[in-house]
Amino acid sequence: MFSKILIANRGEIALRILRACRELGIKTVAVHSTADEDAMHVRLADEAVCIGPAASRDSYLNVAAILAAATITGAEAIHPGYGFLSENADFAETVEAHGLTFIGPTADHIRMMGDKITAKTTMEALGVPLVPGSDGELKSLEETRAVAEKVGYPVLIKATAGGGGRGMKVAQSASELEEAWSVARTEARTAFGNDAVYLEKYLDKPRHIELQILADNHGNVVHFGERDCSLQRRHQKLLEEAGSPVLSAEQRDAIGRTATDALAKMGYRNAGTLEFLYQDGQFCFIEMNTRLQVEHPVTEMVCDVDLVREQIRIAAGEELGYTQSDISFSGHAIECRINAEDPDTFAPCPGTVAVYHPPGGLGVRVDSALYTGYRVPPYYDSMIAKVIVHAPTRAQAIARMHRALDEFVVEGIKTVIPLHRRILADPEFQKGEYTIHWLEQFTSRPH
Structure with missing residues (x-):
């Protein structure tokens, strides 16, 4: 069992992880931004390290700062909680490459399931039922129209790298498809730096x-x-x-x-x-x-x-x-x-x-x-x-x-x-x- 875990998160989930560690007799390291110096998980952890300014990109998403905090404090493992870096395959890979344990799945599985098209293809091959839709990324509006006609309206255009409802647009009919396809791709590119989309049948009462x-x-x-x-x-x-x-x-x-x-x-x-x-x-x-x-x-x-x-x-x-x-x-x-x-x-x-x-x-x-x-x-x-x-x-x-x-x-x-x-x-x-x-x-x- 680990003797010390760094908690790479904030708020209630950081406190939740801290409590589990305490009950297992594991010491904890809290990382925090300048905005969170008075946060409860910072107060209760055995050690705390400030990893940057308030903005997430400069603190809770700052991989170098988090790894430095783990090294300085002698942490053996990192728990990412949810959000932030929890589903970042590169982060998980980097943690392991530095001789630390990432408390979560392998980087390969995070990467595999993080792309929705790959996830669906993988699960379908393993016998898990899917929503009817495209077999993969839709690269053109013409291809999107063909799939939509096949599965039937209404349809849902979704970003392959999406989450939180971003990059998702419904087309109730063929007349709405072009706008839905265009807006979904624009949102996806803005939010995730990846405008790849796919299509699913839109279920009306799921x-x-x-x-x-x-x-x-x-x-x-x-x-x-x-x-x-x-x-x-x-x-x-x-x-x-x-x-x-x-x-x-x-x-x-x-x-x-x-x-x-x-x-x-x-x-x-x-x-x-x-x-x-x-x-x-x-x-x-x-x-x-x-x-x-x-x-x-x-x-x-x-x-x-x-x-x-x-x-x-x-x-x-x-x-x-x-x-x-x-x-x-x-x-x-x-x-x-x-x-x-x-x-x-x-x-x-x-x-x-x-x-x-x-x-x-x-x-x-x-x-x-x-x-x-x-x-x-x-x-x-x-x-x-x-x-x-x-x-x-x-x-x-x-x-x-x-x-x-x-x-x-x-x-x-x-x-x-x-x-x-x-x-x-x-x-x-x-x-x-x-x-x-x-x-x-x-x-x-x-x-």
């Missing part, structure tokens, strides 16, 4: 279902069930559940076997999440995230497993020590992402937290690095906390989340807590009758 897996270096692969991440605004998740209100245990087992078989054949290692669109009883693979997910706590709650601890154990060369039959699912969990945003306009609201009082009680967990007096900086993602609840049934989990959000006090800045209260009170949500398009429609209603 759920976004993802499957959490862990794989060790000894050929063992298990899954920890599904998460329903369908409540999204502009392709950004806001609320997640485990398990999904629409899946049966039999459906979970079936897609779980397909996914674990595929990753075993790949020789995958560490944590990963396979994401699917689910409609009319059919799963269609869309992408794989080769890292820890923001929403991992709901899986931890229903499976009673510390996924970060398992990531560290796997990276240290340990076996999982259990099989699929040892994994059980208990009750229902819900996570609400709390963003420092106006709940109506979604404008970011950085500033100083005048009062902070998190909820508590049975089955309530809060992952956050906030404290009274903390200044939420304007330079990074607006998520400031996650409230996670667990209860025997979904109805009880909804009631518990209602209660938890009523207790949650964050003053001095605006948050999306009022929006979550509205969602939880909506009859359609309470019945589990929503798709990936539901939240956009919900937020456009007057209230």
